[in-house]
Amino acid sequence: MSRSWQRKVQKNQTQINKQRKKHGQAPLMSAKSEKASMDTFKGRSYLMPAFLLLFILFYVIVTTTSDSFKPDDTMFWVTIGLYVVLAGTFTLRRPYLSVGRDFVRSRRFAGDRDVNISNVKGITAQKGYVIIEQHKGGNWVFSRVMNRYPTEQIAVRLKAFAEQHGIPYTEK
Structure with a gap:
């Protein structure tokens, strides 16, 4: 089934369930019971965050040893911060x-x-x-x-x- 069809079915099902609830009848099978029948296996991503942290370390070493580096450069610290946030996102967002x-x-x-x-x-x-x-x-x-x-x-x-x-x- 296509996703749009599933959304239409789910929308109609919630409307019918609301009507059945008003009349005191039991609800039809809901999408929640379909989710309960799914088996989910979670992993843990650690290679991509480790790669990003090593990349940040390399970037800091190469940039700070450069003769043209200015310690008060704001974009340098923003870039480092964003790479740390990206590594954290990959760590917390489990596959x-x-x-x-x-x-x-x-x-x-x-x-x-x-x-x-x-x-x-x-x-x-x-x-x-x-x-x-x-x-x-x-x-x-x-x-x-x-x-x-x-x-x-x-x-x-x-x-x-x-x-x-x-x-x-x-x-x-």
Whole structure:
């Protein structure tokens, strides 16, 4: 289903539930119960913040040892502060993988992305890695080393997901 269709369904469902509540009837299945049926696996991003902090350190060393450096330069400190904020944002904004009824959702650089079962070509699991192969777009790689994902638990859940929808699943 497209996202706009899901929004229309959810909007209509909330209106009907309000009417049913006024008449003393039980509400229809809500979007909250759909979210409860999703399994979410969270990782921890530490490589990108570490890279940014090393970059800041390199920038400070190169800039302060330069002959043309002025210690009262405001843009220098603003730049350092913004890189620290960016590193903090990457640290606090944890990557995740959610497995729903008929889709898989993950956080990418541009935001949250969904992959429906019609776009999943196959799922590959190996020690420390889980790869979701797509027909269109790049493969999604969930790594124990890069983002501290619980890959063993993800592999078990995605195996059940693949069997449920007839998606090829391989273990290496």
